[in-house]
Amino acid sequence: MLKSRRIPFDFFQRVGRSMMAVVLILPLVSILMGLGGVLLNPNVHQILPFLAGDGFQAAGELMQRAGQAVFNNLPVLFAVAIAITWTGAGMAGFASLIAFFIMHTVLGALIDITGLKLNEKMMGDELGIETMQTGVFGGILIGFLTAWLYNKFHRTELPDAISLFSGERLVPIIASFAAIGVAVVFYFIWPAVGMAILTLGQYVATHTNPLVVGLYGGIEKLLIPFGLHHIYNTPLLFTEIGAHYETLDGSRVVGDQNVYIAQVIDKLRDPSVAITGGTYIAGKFIPVMFGLPAAALAMIRVAREDRKAKARSLLIAAAVTAFLTGITEPLEFTFLFVAPLLYGVHALxxxxxxxxxxxxxxKAGFAGGSGLIDFVLFNVLPNPSNAWILTIGLGLVFGVVYYFVFRTLILARDLKTPGREEEGEETRLFTKEEAREKMGITKGGHRKADEKADDSRAARILTALGGKGNITKLDACISRLRVGVKDRDRVDEAALKQEGASGVLRVADGVQAVFGTRSSVIKEEIRELLEKEE
Structure with missing residues (x-):
């Protein structure tokens, strides 16, 4: 009887962390685009007429286009970032980029050859390639597929005749063939899948209601402690499921967050543009900018007198960070650690x-963080609607509610928030790692090395190089293992030759061991051994 295989929880955490690599660049991009919007905004020109000058207008246009370059190429960014963060290897990202190009090139070629007729919304450009639009789904698939191929083949040794392509150099080749296979599969299944996504997106856009949007916001908050919110967020924020819009210059933009930003930019050029994006994320400013700072104030007010000063300094800093940037972890994970009840109330x-x-x-939105910076740059200054005024009004009401609810619960249940700890305990904020550890959620990583000594080829070569502590850098070319070392006298040339090195060269910053075309594979074996020992 076959045993069922459970996917470990850490797998989903790693998926979320891989996607976060792209999400984390968006705050910087949002500031760039927001500043560009300020320079182009006619409302701002009435207050600061000099910004209407040609130089400032050119700068604003450049900033906005630079920011849009990121949002317009999210699929390939997901592909490359996921491959690199999942494997920790730059070669995986390079292979993923190649695979992404090939997948879309083959898709476009198949459509041309067969004359396949598709809904015009499903066709478009990816990095200049006319192809079927698979959106971030295609990028995410290529990223994880390439990461899997890298982990499986990056230590493969080929026969001597073709050993030049052993190790990491084999991965782009295999990923290229895999991308052709993916393209063929997409050719047959994506028209149906894509139309289903388009239909779902249209349904969501026309059947959105407060209950659905409220559940979305609450569930996202509940998933944050587990690190799964980016998996949950991505379809609505960055795909057809969230929204779709054709910009004034003819580009197609998808995702509730992306559409809102694109429409705000277009509205500066054409006031008749309607704002339809920002449907799901409009309410996020309220708990972040108003609710959490009010909760911090409640925790300060109920702190013990002898600890109030310390609690005040910590909580004000965390509250200001949340208010300005939308980074809420210091506050959220603190009361998740000391009082999960408060986190549940926060989610509600x-x-x-x-x-x-x-x-x-x-209708309101942001490009990166949901704090004051994005609130001003993408809501107040461009003034696409009066939503920002309602946000402030609702925010003040929620601030009062947060304050009294948190204060009441802390006092009634004697919760040990910062400043109310037991004697001998330190007044401090808690990290997400501490909170997750308390919840029994451990961060995945490399398993600890077995207590039994490793007698592999990599371990013997590492010992011959003077051990882990002697290594400063590790690389390989076609025929040589290039190693930077602290002390060349600790390198055992005889032992390296015994392991197959045909020669050992001492250079200024280390040694070069000539292992031939196996050098790349040996480098990866040693790298993995070094990571395992960390």
Whole structure:
């Protein structure tokens, strides 16, 4: 009887962390685009007429186009970032980029050859290639597929005649053939899948209601402690499921977050542009900018007098960070650690804020963080609607609710928030790692090395090089293992030759061991051994 195989929870955490590599660049991009929007904004020109000058206008246009380059190429960014973060290897990212090019080139060629007729919304450009639009789904698939291929083949040794392509150099080749296979599969299944996504997106856009949006906001908050919120967020924020829009210059933009930003930019050029994006994320500013700072104030007010000063300094810093940038981890994971009940209330109030924003027809959004910076750059200054005024009004109400609810619960249940710890305990904020450890959620990584000594080829070569502590850098070319070392006298040339090195060269910053075309594979074996021992 076959045993069922359970996918470990850490797998989903790693998926979320891989996607976060792309998400983390968006705050910087948002500031770039927002500043460009300020320079191009006619409303700002009335206050600061000099910004209407040609130089400032050119700078604004450049900033906005630079930012849009990121949003317009999210699929390939997901492909490369996921491959690199999943494997920790630059070669995996390079292979993923090649695979992405090939997949879309083959898709476009198949469509041309067969004359396949598709819905015009499913056709478009990817890095200049006319192809079928697979969106971030295609990029995510290529990223994880390439990462899997890298992990499986990056230590493969080929026969001597073709050993030049052993190790890491084999991965781009295999990934290229895999991408052709993916393209063929997509050719047959994606028209149906893509139309289903388009239909779902249309349904979501026309059947959105406060309950659905509220559940979205509350569930996202509940998933944050587990590190799974980016998996949950991606379809709505960056795909057809969230929204779709054709810009004034003819580009097609998808995702609730992306559409909102694109429409704000277009509205500066044409005031008749309607804002339809920002339907799901409009309520996020309320708990972040108003709710959490009010919760921090409540924790300060109920702190013990002898610890109030320390609690005040910590909590004000965390509250200001949340208010300005939308980075909420220091606050959220602190009361998740000391009082999970407060986090549950926070999730409930967040869902309520999202639902109310939708009930009031608010359209608001951000490009990176949901703090004051994005609030001003993408809502107040461009003034695409009056949603920002409603946000402030609702935010003040929620701030009062957060304050009294948190204060009441802390006092009634004697919760040990910062400043109320037991004697001998330190007043401090807690990290997400500490909170997750308390919840029994451990961060995955390399397993600890077995207590039994490793007698592999990599271990013997590492010993001959003077051990882990003697290594400063590790690389390989076609025929040589290039190693930077702290002390060349600790390198055992005889032992290296015994392991197959045909020669050992001492250079200024280390040694070069000539292992032939096996050098790349040996480098990867040693790298993995070094990581395992960390």
């Amino acid at each position: 109030l967040t869902g309520l804020a999202f639902g109310l924003a939708n009930f009031l027809g608010m």
